[in-house]
Amino acid sequence: MNELPHQILEHPAEPGWKVDFDAFLETHPDLDTLEVVLPDTNGVLRGKWLPGKALKKVFEQGVAFPYSLFGLDVWGREVESTGMHLETGDKDGVCWPIPESLKLVPWTERKTAQVLLSMYDRDGQPFPADPRHVLENMVERLKSEFGVTATCAFELEFYLFEESEGDWTEQPKPLFSTHLGPARQNMYALSDLEALLPVVDDLRKACEAQGIPADAAVSEAAPGQFELNLHHRQNPLLAADDVVLLKRLVAGVARKHELKASFMAKPFVEWPGNGMHVHVSMEDEKGNLFADPDKGPERLGYAINGLMKTMPEALLLFISTFNGFRRMQPGSYAPASICWGYDNRSVALRVPASSPEAARVEHRIAGADANPYLVLTGILAGMLEGLVQKKEPPAPVTGNAYEKRKKRLTPWMDEAIDAFEASKLMKRAVGPEMHKVLTEIKREELNEFGREISSLERQTYL
Secondary structure, eight states: OOOOOOOGOOOOOOOTTTTTHHHHHHHHHHTTEEEEEEEETTTTTEEEEEGGGGHHHHHOOOOOEEEGGGGGGGOOOOOOGGGSSSGTTTTEEEEEEEEOOEEEEETSSOOOEEEEEEOTTTSBBHHHHTTHHHHHHHHHOOOOOOEEEEEEEEEEEEEEEOOSSSOOOOOBBBBTTOSSSSSSOTOOOHHHHHHTTHHHHHHHHHHHHEEEEEEEEESSSSSEEEEEEEBSSSSSSHHHHHHHHHHHHHHHHHHHHEEEEEEOSSSSSSSSOEOOOOOEEEEEEETTTTTTTTTTHHHHHHHHHHHHHHHHHHHEEEETTTTTGGGGTTTTTOOOOEEEEEEEETOOOOOOOGGGGGOOOEOOOOOOOSSSHHHHHHHHHHHHHHHHHHHOOOOOOSSSSGGGGBOOOOHHHHHHHHHHHHHHHHHHHOOOHHHHHHHHHHHHHHHHHHOOOOOHHHHOOO
């Protein structure tokens, strides 16, 4: 672990953070390994494994990582055009533990703890290209500009595969895909959950051990596809933390059972992709803005209109991978047009059936492989814009939205990058540093995929 200068030994978190590790050490004096975890711009988890005895040092001195970690592409390569690498000397920042994120890792053989980190500069200021700080800034804007907070909950879809020693160049077969008769979706099948009872049990126990508020587990709309729902959090940062840690947990538990969990947005042409649905409401000192008997429906409409208006320019925050845009193709089971509706799963913005107190918007666009901090930043920016502009949305869609003539979201990554880059509203939402970094990373990733010759091209033109 790199030594850090003495001038940065003051932890920037709120008072009382030391209780986090003091109590943990008393309960687990035999800790073998400490895993420190830092999500990068793509939501890929970077970090280190340290000896368990380093726990106190991590909480007292932080952990050194280069700022350039946030300038890596999805393959972990430096993107020079971000301006974050050797041209700056590739300096280190200091990462501090996020309070209350220190938990045991129940799926490992050796006694291991895990703690989530966030990046600060040497003066103790939040590093502006850390996605968690980007969301934190948006949360502060909601408070200062409109006097509201947000309550959020995520739903996360993933596939399970038999673990393979291959390179995954061939299309894998999801669990339960070998069967007699026609292809089956087996949606909400208890039999599929029962067939994986040891895995489901370990997922539940691991969530309990790590304090991740997971709720329902369901078999989804394809063989081997599942969904885990998370409880609402009144703190958007904690809601996004839950997603980061849940994805790590699902992958770890699956690996323990010789399975591979994948959050890839669109693994199959013929089967639904993996989405990340987000439920959001907003509150002031009187309660849920959307539940007020007089102004609630009007405010909900304003928020929906803001989300619809900003959707094209914010799309790169919701769908940030080359594969993710394949969910935008027709017949992909993902909402592909800019529309909303009541209790309608074919629209981009769904108002679920609920009691007035639970009135909220379900944002259904993001892929499961997106960065949850940036997804929430884009959603909150759209809702804030709507509440400020106070304009009513168009009429809600009834019936099948795929059959309606509505403005479509682009299925092309280059168009989403261009719209994001040109957007002043998105630049303000994520900050100029993240705006530049994300644009440059995504352009380089798109260029890399463009340099790859597909098997279809060879089959067609050779």
